[in-house]
Amino acid sequence: MIKINEKIITNCFSFLIYAFLYIPILVVVVYSFNKSQFSMIWEGFSLKWYRELINDHEILTATWHSLLLGFLASTSAVLLGSLAAVCIKRYKFQGRKLLHGLVFTLVVIPDLVMGIALLILFHFLPVPLGFWSLFFAHTTFCLPFVIVTLHARLGQLDKHLFESAKDLGASEFVLFRQIILPLLGPALISSWLLSFTLSIDDVIISYFVAGPSFEILPLKIYAMVRTGVTPEVNAISTIILGFTLLFVVGATLIRRKK
Amino acid sequence: MHNPIIELKNITKAFGQHIALQELNLAVNNGEFLTILGPSGCGKTTLLRLMGGFEQPDSGHIFIDGYDITNLPPEERLVNTVFQSYALFPHMTIFNNVAFGLKCNGIDKNEIKERVEETLKIVSLEKYSERKPNELSGGQKQRVAIARAIVNRPRVLLLDEPLSALDYKLRKKMQIELKQLQRRLGLTFIFITHDQEEALSMSDRVVIMNDGKILQSGTPRDIYEEPNSLFAAEFIGEANVFDAIVTESTKQNTTLKVQNKTITFPEPKQFKAGEKVHLIVRPEDLRVWTEKEVKNTDDMLPGQVEQVIYKGSTVDLIVRLIDGPLISATEFFDEDDEDLFYENGEKVWIHWLPGWEVILPYEG
Numbered sequence: 001m002i003k004i005n006e007k008i009i010t011n012c013f014s015f016l017i018y019a020f021l022y023i024p025i026l027v028v029v030v031y032s033f034n035k036s037q038f039s040m041i042w043e044g045f046s047l048k049w050y051r052e053l054i055n056d057h058e059i060l061t062a063t064w065h066s067l068l069l070g071f072l073a074s075t076s077a078v079l080l081g082s083l084a085a086v087c088i089k090r091y092k093f094q095g096r097k098l099l100h101g102l103v104f105t106l107v108v109i110p111d112l113v114m115g116i117a118l119l120i121l122f123h124f125l126p127v128p129l130g131f132w133s134l135f136f137a138h139t140t141f142c143l144p145f146v147i148v149t150l151h152a153r154l155g156q157l158d159k160h161l162f163e164s165a166k167d168l169g170a171s172e173f174v175l176f177r178q179i180i181l182p183l184l185g186p187a188l189i190s191s192w193l194l195s196f197t198l199s200i201d202d203v204i205i206s207y208f209v210a211g212p213s214f215e216i217l218p219l220k221i222y223a224m225v226r227t228g229v230t231p232e233v234n235a236i237s238t239i240i241l242g243f244t245l246l247f248v249v250g251a252t253l254i255r256r257k258k
Numbered sequence: 259m260h261n262p263i264i265e266l267k268n269i270t271k272a273f274g275q276h277i278a279l280q281e282l283n284l285a286v287n288n289g290e291f292l293t294i295l296g297p298s299g300c301g302k303t304t305l306l307r308l309m310g311g312f313e314q315p316d317s318g319h320i321f322i323d324g325y326d327i328t329n330l331p332p333e334e335r336l337v338n339t340v341f342q343s344y345a346l347f348p349h350m351t352i353f354n355n356v357a358f359g360l361k362c363n364g365i366d367k368n369e370i371k372e373r374v375e376e377t378l379k380i381v382s383l384e385k386y387s388e389r390k391p392n393e394l395s396g397g398q399k400q401r402v403a404i405a406r407a408i409v410n411r412p413r414v415l416l417l418d419e420p421l422s423a424l425d426y427k428l429r430k431k432m433q434i435e436l437k438q439l440q441r442r443l444g445l446t447f448i449f450i451t452h453d454q455e456e457a458l459s460m461s462d463r464v465v466i467m468n469d470g471k472i473l474q475s476g477t478p479r480d481i482y483e484e485p486n487s488l489f490a491a492e493f494i495g496e497a498n499v500f501d502a503i504v505t506e507s508t509k510q511n512t513t514l515k516v517q518n519k520t521i522t523f524p525e526p527k528q529f530k531a532g533e534k535v536h537l538i539v540r541p542e543d544l545r546v547w548t549e550k551e552v553k554n555t556d557d558m559l560p561g562q563v564e565q566v567i568y569k570g571s572t573v574d575l576i577v578r579l580i581d582g583p584l585i586s587a588t589e590f591f592d593e594d595d596e597d598l599f600y601e602n603g604e605k606v607w608i609h610w611l612p613g614w615e616v617i618l619p620y621e622g
């Protein structure tokens with residue numbers, strides 16, 4: 001008797017958790033197929049908003065810009081970050097601890113502060129607001145996440161691996177290329193994915209440093225939503241959701257194969 | 259007189275306030291199997307890391323073949339290290355692990371293949387060359403680690419507790435294999451261990467360390483039979499330590515007052531009359547007689563059996579000396595003396611052949 005009750009309670013509880021997590025997303029998906037002009041009223045199934053989306057040049061351009069920016073910024077963040085993480089881990093230099101500490105503060109620093117700071121910096125340098133300012137900004141806020149991820153991974157590795165490579169005659173370059181990089185492999189990929197995600201949906205920092213010449217998707221959506229949530233926004237969200245799902249499933253499959 | 263292959267002169271190394279090695283001198287001969295033995299934290303690993311080039315001494319010099327290599331980085335030293343954790347590269351096959359050092363030194367492909375295969379054969383792993391390290395057992399990994407080091411033909415091989423991760427049986431087997439390998443290759447091994455039995459059975463020479471200093475260095479037999487300090491005596495094997503007072507010391511003999519008996523031992527070392535000393539006897543050198551078995555008890559010490567531990571081929575006795583310490587004695591079953599039967603609380607006499615004891619100056 002008690003067992004059955006326990007089971008029912010557990011099931012109800014997990015159902016509630018899933019409902020809480022996924023109902024909002026489900027609503028977005030369902031309403032993206034809504035015929036009505038206004039989000040809140042269901043008038044029947046239609047692909048109208050998807051059609052409109054495909055023909056909306058501004059949104060397509062913004063999407064392309066976001067993907068490009070995400071790709072370039074996370075790649076450069078991973079390149080710089082892997083060097084930085086290895087430096088902090090392996091070499092003793094003046095200010096190493098300070099640098100390490102600062103990296104952690106950058107992870108928790110409010111986006112607002114970061115946005116304003118970058119804006120002021122770009123004003124003084126000067127970097128024109130547009131692609132380059134966004135690129136530098138995104139690289140900057142992704143970098144600490146990459147460093148933290150990779151540094152943690154390096155910490156898990158047996159330090160004797162590096163020492164025995166040196167012992168066997170490896171130069172610093174061979175050590176980095178043949179031992180450190182391959183062992184960091186999975187962490188490199190996951191930190192790249194993390195950066196890409198951060199970059200794709202960043203609104204606050206981008207809001208400060210974006211210029212009129214280079215529109216990106218999150219800002220575009222943000223602008224659209226201010227005049228009310230249109231079904232078109234629901235449609236974009238659904239597409240993004242679809243890609244994310246594909247991505248996650250793909251990544252899981254690849255990992256399982258290994 | 260041959261020149262040492264590796265020599266440490268006045269090496270001092272501190273980590274912050276803690277002095278890990280103090281004014282240490284050590285010379286290792288070519289082809290020697292040298293074991294460094296000492297308690298945890300005494301500086302063994304630090305000593306090895308200095309030789310490997312992973313740490314720099316605060317003062318002092320290290321020589322290999324007479325050349326000062328104190329400031330040379332590890333990749334330029336003709337020594338290789340086998341780490342306790344093996345440190346095999348997990349993403350490379352066994353072949354590539356072993357080939358790594360040769361590739362780093364720019365040796366050509368054909369020669370690499372030949373030498374790696376030859377070395378894998380030496381450690382009987384030729385069938386495993388395409389596996390990854392995580393597909394091998396502990397003992398196999400251990401052998402790969404050794405192969406990876408010896409394939410470079412180093413002048414000296416440094417091994418930091420290479421067997422401590424293995425279970426007892428495999429450990430015994432690897433001890434024999436390592437020793438044979440060392441003989442066959444004629445390499446110099448510097449081997450660290452916690453395990454005194456391992457040290458005694460494998461080495462040409464044992465170095466005993468404590469607190470960053472070398473206390474004694476000698477053949478296993480010397481170290482065991484003639485320890486030069488209380489620490490060495492108690493660290494290697496078991497030792498019964500009596501406090502005694504010198505009553506007379508001549509060129510050949512020393513007479514001691516121990517446990518209210520006055521006994522003369524053949525001991526050429528000179529002591530002052532009235533000096534306090536330690537008298538050390540190994541358990542297996544003690545004979546334990548029951549009251550009935552002996553008549554003349556002049557040079558025997560009286561005691562009472564507290565515990566009898568049967569160990570198959572031996573019997574360990576814990577005996578409380580009258581007004582004195584607990585001692586332990588190991589009695590062997592043999593043809594002549596089959597009567598190894600003692601009862602708890604039985605009165606017994608302890609005796610040993612004069613000359614089998616060690617007399618050391620008193621240490622606080």
Ligand SMILES: Nc1ncnc2c1ncn2[C@@H]1O[C@H](COP(=O)(O)OP(=O)(O)OP(=O)(O)O)[C@@H](O)[C@H]1O
Pocket residue numbers: 273276278296297298299300301302303304305452
């Ligand atoms: N990198 C380091 N930083 C600070 N102290 C260290 C460092 N390496 C070693 N020590 C200290 O130096 C002393 C000697 O250490 P070492 O590792 O040489 O001991 P060991 O004899 O190898 O001990 P074990 O048998 O436990 O391996 C220890 O007290 C240790 O705490």
Ligand SMILES: [Mg+2]
Pocket residue numbers: 302303304418
């Ligand atoms: Mg150690």
